[in-house]
Amino acid sequence: MNGTDYYIPSLVLGIALLAKAPTLWRGRRDPMLSSVLALLCMATASFALAAPPTIRVVNETTGVPNVSAPLVYSTLCAVSCATLILIIHWRGGPAEALRRRTRAWMIFYGCLAVSLFVLFALGDAPVERLQDLDTYYATTPFIREMIVAYLGGYTIASMVITVMCWLWAREVRLPWLRRGLYVLVTGFVLSFSFAATKLIAVGARWAGHDLDFLSTSVAPPLAGAGAVTTTAGFLIPLLAPRLAPRWASRRAHHKxxxxxxxxxxxxxxxxxxxxxxxxxxxxxxxxxxxxxxxxxxxxxxxxxxxxxxxxxxxxxxxxxxxxxxxxxxxxxxxxxxxxxxxxxxxxxxxxxxxxxxxxxxxxxxxxxxxxxxxxxxxxxxxxxxxxxxxxxxxxxx
Structure with missing residues (x-):
């Protein structure tokens, strides 16, 4: 229970954040760059907060058992929202349409995040669970709805972004952008697999079966791989055009x-x-x-x-x-x-x-x-x- 599956992706994302932070901060008034900044910050935080050692510290500090759950889940909602907004602005379009779509997703995920804390407050989760809260409380009133709500929101974002990136990749002609989009598709398929695996484990509990290992052992690596892959997908179109000529020159020099x-x-x-x-x-x-x-x-x-x-x-x-x-x-x-x-x-x-x-x-x-x-x-x-x-x-x- 050392949190390796969570801290390693958090570290990788944190390094990417530090590498791009000066550029992103200078362009923070640009909606797309501010979305990248928010995405990297929230993704880094979500993995750090979801690690069992961090969960224990947060719970002990606040004195509320399992209060980390709505905190982690709401952070995942923020990640989903920032990713959707980033893809929307990355693809472009009429300014008014971009503002309208951005506002709609912010309202949706903002309300979803608030509802998670409300449902947690209405529910009863007195036994601290560091790894298997989703399945342990899968049949508990209100906590059950909180779990389904966050997984549903994460699934919706993963599916929408996967379809958007796939369709866009088939239209674009810029090679590095197309490659980045296909990497993003791979990353969000992994993210969708994370949510689907969690939902299967929760559904098994509803049916009276025990598939908790899907939630505790299979889902975390999928989430980590998805986060690292999607980060690479966003960075490829930004960095590759500058690095490719250097790589070609290095190969030519060697040959x-x-x-x-x-x-x-x-x-x-x-x-x-x-x-x-x-x-x-x-x-x-x-x-x-x-x-x-x-x-x-x-x-x-x-x-x-x-x-x-x-x-x-x-x-x-x-x-x-x-x-x-x-x-x-x-x-x-x-x-x-x-x-x-x-x-x-x-x-x-x-x-x-x-x-x-x-x-x-x-x-x-x-x-x-x-x-x-x-x-x-x-x-x-x-x-x-x-x-x-x-x-x-x-x-x-």
């Missing part, structure tokens, strides 16, 4: 490494280092690495054999590779052969006959990271390797 190292060994007398300083921004480091590879390939141009590249290209096409991948394979083989020819002391092409780099690389000129990866797969130094590996990605030529 360019084999070709960069091979060229650096060949042209180790150059003044510009092949590895940009680590203190550089990753986008800058990736750009510098690609630029330096291009510079070295220009130096290698007299050894680039276009006929060799074309032969490998045709071989790759004959093996069923698409046009773009065949170009990548051919370019990698050509560069490898050129390095081998230079290292062997072969006579370079006459400057007048040296191809330009775009002409030599052909369709692979814009896919240097993939050329580098296939170059790494070839291994060795033989000038005429067979086509044995596929590049990692495909792109139109």
């Amino acid at each position: 360019l490494a084999p070709l960069a190292k091979a060229l650096n060994r060949t042209f180790k007398g150059t003044a510009v280092p092949m590895t940009p300083p680590r203190w550089r921004d990753i986008e800058m480091r990736a750009t510098l690495r690609e630029s330096q590879i291009t510079d070295h390939l220009l130096q290698l141009a007299p050894y680039l054999d276009i006929e060799h590249r074309e032969a490998v290209y045709q071989e790759a096409r004959g093996q069923g590779r698409n046009d773009s991948d065949a170009s990548v394979i051919a370019a990698a083989v050509m560069v490898r052969a050129a390095l081998a020819a230079r290292d062997a002391g072969h006579t370079p092409t006459d400057p007048a006959d040296t191809p330009t780099l775009p002409t030599a690389l052909d369709g692979a000129a814009h896919r240097l990271p993939d050329v580098s990866q296939h170059f790494a797969r070839l291994g060795g130094t033989a000038p005429l390797p067979s086509v044995t590996a596929e590049p990692q990605e495909s792109a139109p030529r």
Whole structure:
């Protein structure tokens, strides 16, 4: 009864709240941002308050057995309301319609929260229950209605938001927004499962059966997973567009490494280092690495054999590779052969006959990271390797 199932989600949500708090506080007059702030605050509080150790402290502090119940349930109502309002403002629409819908949900959940305390006051729950209050008092007058009311309100919010997000995800074209909405759908399905599991356990009590484990052991992890997933769903469209370019640059920087190292060994007398300083921004480091590879390939141009590249290209096409991948394979083989020819002391092409780099690389000129990866797969130094590996990605030529 250490409350791990509750404190861990509360901690995760609290970290998300602290990370976004400055931005949310500055924009608190914006209904959408204020809804995010309220949602994170209420969700963090709801899990912290629902933990058995916290319940015991609240009950002992107030001197009222089980007074934590309406407090936790009303907090869940606030979470449901804040989530609905956030989705409404996130999707947008006429200002008057947004105000009308926001007001309606606030009135509904406000009245529901008040009714929970009224029903608790009318009922009789003298025996403190830290984990199984829902099932222990499932048949107690007024307490029974309080339990059904909060679960009903939570279920309504979960179902409405799931449908709204699913329909919206099918309409939007922004990829990160669509992904975030599908994550939200997953999160609210988990939230609905939490409420449904609780209702099944309560219904079992009404029927004279004991399925309390559904309420005490199954439902809490579902609620925690749902809360963390929905938080991720809200954050993905906000953070991913800024993080995705950095991730793409990091991948490109990593994929360019084999070709960069091979060229650096060949042209180790150059003044510009092949590895940009680590203190550089990753986008800058990736750009510098690609630029330096291009510079070295220009130096290698007299050894680039276009006929060799074309032969490998045709071989790759004959093996069923698409046009773009065949170009990548051919370019990698050509560069490898050129390095081998230079290292062997072969006579370079006459400057007048040296191809330009775009002409030599052909369709692979814009896919240097993939050329580098296939170059790494070839291994060795033989000038005429067979086509044995596929590049990692495909792109139109």
